[in-house]
Amino acid sequence: MQNKEAKTLVKRGLWKPAEDLILKNYVEAHGEGNWALVSARSGLMRGGKSCRLRWKNYLRPNIKRGRMSEEEEDLIIRMHKLLGNRWSLIAGRLPGRTDNEVKNHWNTHLNKKCHLGKRKAMESNQHQNHHNENDNDKSQKLRGGSCNNSQPTCGANPESTSEGLDVVMNIVEKEESSTVTNNWMGDTKSFIDYVIETPLVPPNNTTFVFDDELDVAYLDSFVLFETFECDIREETYSQVEFSPW
DNA sequence: AACACATTCAACCGCCATGTA
DNA sequence: CTACATGGCGGTTGAATGTGT
Structure with missing residues (x-):
């Protein structure tokens, strides 16, 4: 310079x-x-x-301007739940949309939407929890999906405590350490391990259930959770692999 | 009409990864 | 190995615009 x-x-x-x-x-x-x-x-x-x-x-040619469609919003929400603030990755699945646009749209529209939606969900949850307070120990389902970002997300929000949600978890990106080759987005070397951190040590063979099921039609060749069933190790985390098709 | 406040979004900033000399 | 240039990304800022009083 x-x-x-x-x-x-x-x-x-x-x-x-x-x-x-x-x-x-x-x-x-x-x-x-x-x-x-x-x-x-x-x-x-x-x-x-x-x-x-x-x-x-x-x-750039093929830039799409104007309002986001319902489908686009829905996809952003789902992808954000999976990936966190990885705007360029999310935008990559929205033809004609840029990371900046997706990010702005999230911050101005969807973030609020999610928080509102979540508040509603928490309210109804509290209702339910009242009912189930005593018998949810073993059948506990872990909910989550946020990545390592400091901003609140609608999946498992760092702000939220365990009230309302059964268990609060974060998916944290580790240093690339896997031996698996990743063809994801043409990248052949940076396979990423995701670690789900949870303050609790759930029982063995716990099945992670995410707020929304992945819509494979949306995700197409992007990412697929190879499995939602994770072995809970003695440490307070387990691994979930993102893998290409 | 005039002002204050809220919202939106284009643009900038700083950091990091990668390539190259 | 080091230094530098470049590109890419996510977070943040602030001007423009909208809305309420």
């Missing part, structure tokens, strides 16, 4: 239609990549990152 001086020369703020046009023409002529060069050669006084972002989020 060429120090502060260069930084102050870089234009910031909202993109004007004329700038969009310049960027679009340049990328269509020269192709994507080398964004530092793009900004220098096209005459745009924008940072390379800014150009890349603008192209990726708005100028």
Whole structure:
């Protein structure tokens, strides 16, 4: 980087239609990549990152704008429950939508929706718990699905205590340590182990039941929980594998 | 009409991973 | 091995816009 001086020369703020046009023409002529060069050669006084972002989020062909459909929202919610704030992965399953758009939509619409929905669920749960208070020890089902993010999610929300939910768990991404090769999204090396952390040590052969069943039609080749049945080890966690088809 | 407050979303920031010299 | 450039990601900010009073 060429120090502060260069930084102050870089234009910031909202993109004007004329700038969009310049960027679009340049990328269509020269192709994507080398964004530092793009900004220098096209005459745009924008940072390379800014150009890349603008192209990726708005100028790229096949970008879908406008309201999210019910199906899209539903998919986002389900995927978020599985993956947490992995916006680029989620967006990858929504043709024409960008990670930024998905993230914004989540933060402004769906997050609230989930919290509201959850509150309702908790209320009805409390009703039920009243009934089942004494006999739910062994038939306890573990609910969860949040990944390692600090933001609340609608699946197993770090904010929530065990009230309302039977057991609170987090799925935490471990360092890649598996020997299994992953073809997921074309990535051949970064297979990820997910660890479900739970404050409780459930009985052996406990079956994890998620709030929603995975909709395979939605997920297509993306991810599949190979199994929901996990061996509970002596430690306070067990493993769930995400695997390609 | 004017103001305050709330909401939305485009853009930026900082960090991390990867590639290359 | 190290340093640097680049790209990608998630979190955050703040201007624009909408809504209520």
